[in-house]
Amino acid sequence: MKIEVKLDTTELEAALTSLTNAMRDTTPLMQGLAQVMAEASDRAFENECDPITGAKWPKLHPDYKAQRAEAGHTGPMLQRNGTLRTSMHQEYGHLYARYGTNLTYAAIHCFGGITRAHWIRPRDKKALAWRKGGKSYVRRAVMHPGSEIPRRRFLGAGPQDKQDMQELMADYIRKGLNQR
Numbered sequence: 001m002k003i004e005v006k007l008d009t010t011e012l013e014a015a016l017t018s019l020t021n022a023m024r025d026t027t028p029l030m031q032g033l034a035q036v037m038a039e040a041s042d043r044a045f046e047n048e049c050d051p052i053t054g055a056k057w058p059k060l061h062p063d064y065k066a067q068r069a070e071a072g073h074t075g076p077m078l079q080r081n082g083t084l085r086t087s088m089h090q091e092y093g094h095l096y097a098r099y100g101t102n103l104t105y106a107a108i109h110c111f112g113g114i115t116r117a118h119w120i121r122p123r124d125k126k127a128l129a130w131r132k133g134g135k136s137y138v139r140r141a142v143m144h145p146g147s148e149i150p151r152r153r154f155l156g157a158g159p160q161d162k163q164d165m166q167e168l169m170a171d172y173i174r175k176g177l178n179q180r
C-alpha cells in the first residue's frame with residue numbers, strides 16, 4: 001500500500017516571495033525606527049531624564065548653576081544655547097537606522113566622565129583675579145585639574161520605545177506578506 005501526500009505550497013511561496021521583495025529595501029522601516037529613537041531623545045531633553053530608565057538627570061552643580069544664572073540662562077540642562085539638541089540627526093537606509101550627533105562634547109554629557117586637565121588663561125586681560133575664602137588671588141594662568149561630568153544620557157531606547165520598534169517591524173513584515 002502506498003500513501004501519497006501532496007501539499008499545495010503556492011500560498012506559502014507567494015508569501016515568501018512578497019516578504020523577500022519587501023526586504024529588498026527596508027529604508028521605510030529604518031526611517032520609522034530612526035524616528036522612534038529621535039522621539040526618545042526629544043523626551044529625554046524635554047523631561048531631563050534618561051530615555052532608557054526614565055531616571056531624572058543629576059542636578060547641576062550649585063556653582064555651575066549660579067554661573068549660568070549670572071549669564072542669564074535658567075533654561076533646561078544641556079540646552080544653554082541649543083546647539084547640542086539641534087545637532088541631533090537621523091540617518092537611515094537599507095538595513096541601518098542611526099540617531100545621534102557629531103559634536104565632540106556630546107559623549108561626555110551622554111556617558112559622563114572627567115575632562116582633561118587644562119590651563120586657564122585670561123582672554124582679554126593680563127591676569128585672572130578671584131576671591132575664595134576671604135582671600136584674593138591674581139594669576140597669569142591656573143591649571144584646572146579637570147571636571148567630573150555626571151552622565152546625563154539623552155540617547156537610547158526605553159521599554160516603550162523598544163515595543164514601538166517591534167510593532168513597526170511586525171507591521172512592516174505583515175505588509176510585506178500581504179503585498180501579493
